[in-house]
Amino acid sequence: MNKFWLLLGLSFVIGTTCAWTMNYMEYGHREAYFGEITMDGSVTADNVMAKLKEYHSDSAARxxxxxxxxxxxxxxxxxxxxxxxxxxxxxxxxxxxxxxxxxxxxxxxxxxxxxxxxxxxxxxxxxxxxxxxxxxxxxxxxxxxxxxxxxxxxxxxxxxxxISDIEFDPKQIAFGEVLAAEPFEFSTKLYNYYDTDIVPQSAKFGSEELTELSEVEFEPFEVSEADGSHQNARQGFLVKVNVKPGLRQGPLVTNLQVSFKKVGASEEATTDNQTDELSEDTFVALAECAGRVMGPLTILESSAMKSTDGGGYIWTLGRLDADDDLEKKCLVALKGSEKDSTNLTIGETYPSDVIEAEFGKPIGRGQTRLFPLVLKLKAGEELIDLLGKNKDDFGWLWIESDNPKVSRMKVAIKVLIEPRP
The missing domain is CATH 2.60.40.10 (Immunoglobulins)
Structure with missing residues (x-):
């Protein structure tokens, strides 16, 4: 038993010594930036200047x-x-x-x-x-x-x-807020870093709806210093996308898929704008696209007013006590080519004995007409709970238009009204 503990202690000492030696040889010694550090007492106040000259040059070289x-x-x-x-x-x-x-x-x-x-x-x-x-x-x-x-x-x-062999600039295409009833366009640049030229074949989107409404063009251009970090690319193409009216309202996040072939990969290159099947010698490059499709009718958002994916809005008013004002206001915006020939009215409301609303005189502002909307809530002798705790358990109103090109819009109203005498 004594031999066991003796061997164990000896092994520990040998292992520790070997580990310290290996660590010191690898990391323990390196030349200091301002020279070696001396701590053996050989440097004193009398010889410090002479020692400094050993490590610092007084050469006239520059x-x-x-x-x-x-x-x-x-x-x-x-x-x-x-x-x-x-x-x-x-x-x-x-x-x-x-x-x-x-x-x-x-x-x-x-x-x-x-x-x-x-x-x-x-x-x-x-x-x-x-x-x-x-x-x-x-x-x-x-x-x-x-x-x-x-x-x-x-x-x-x-x-x-x-970079990859194919790069887009910008990589993330943001086309912002666009009107569903209006055409729009956006573009990006495609850079080729392959050792050979490429020929763009077609383009489509992850969104089938956007693919059907889009026309994509490829315009080659000479890459130069003006292209910044992409000035060393072999080729450059301007990818222009023209989108027809008709997209559904709401956020749109998808990807642009550009298929291309290398020169010499096949005898003939097809140039159809849309291709469902890709051959073995056809490659695909992707770029992200994001934006929001808006109807011509919108409401200026605030902390209480938020849009929904379907194009409507939720107006969260919270709890209204006996002393709180029951009259609330917001601004409805009408954009696009139909703004001057369209009038807005308040349609159906629910509950009709609690929710009433009316429009004020419209205000013209550039490309937008603003309609002040005044919401009038009515309190009762009992608590009115329209907070939507259960599905569809909230109030709402419809904004109607006299123009068939401007769809009506629903506004959900979440509110709890304390009883008032």
């Missing part, structure tokens, strides 16, 4: 970088390789010594004798990198050490975006 220390390569596809040359000059009066420090990419100094630059000379520092595929941004750096006392280290950086 390192100057021709250009910025950060190179933005724009955008590159995953796995692609790039390189960039930085130029370092010696603008001082002494020999400039250069050496490579810490680096996260391949870094090569120009052909120098003993890595030295005479006054007035310059050399190139080339950084090479391979773009990783697991991130959307990329950055690599290399440190260049010098004997310039004013610039002991120069950090060179290359950075940019990591």
């Amino acid at each position: 390192a100057e970088l021709d250009g910025k220390p950060v190179h933005d390569f724009g955008a590159m596809s995953p796995g692609s390789k790039g390189s960039h040359e930085f130029i370092v000059k010696n603008v001082g009066n002494d020999v400039l010594r250069l050496e490579l420090g810490a680096s996260t990419c391949k870094c090569t100094l120009g052909s120098l004798v003993n890595n030295q630059l005479a006054p007035g000379e310059s050399t190139s520092v080339e950084l090479e990198w391979t773009v990783s595929s697991d991130k959307t941004t990329f950055e690599q750096s290399a440190e260049l050490r010098t004997n310039d006392p004013l610039r002991p280290a120069i950090r060179l950086v290359v950075q940019g975006l990591v």
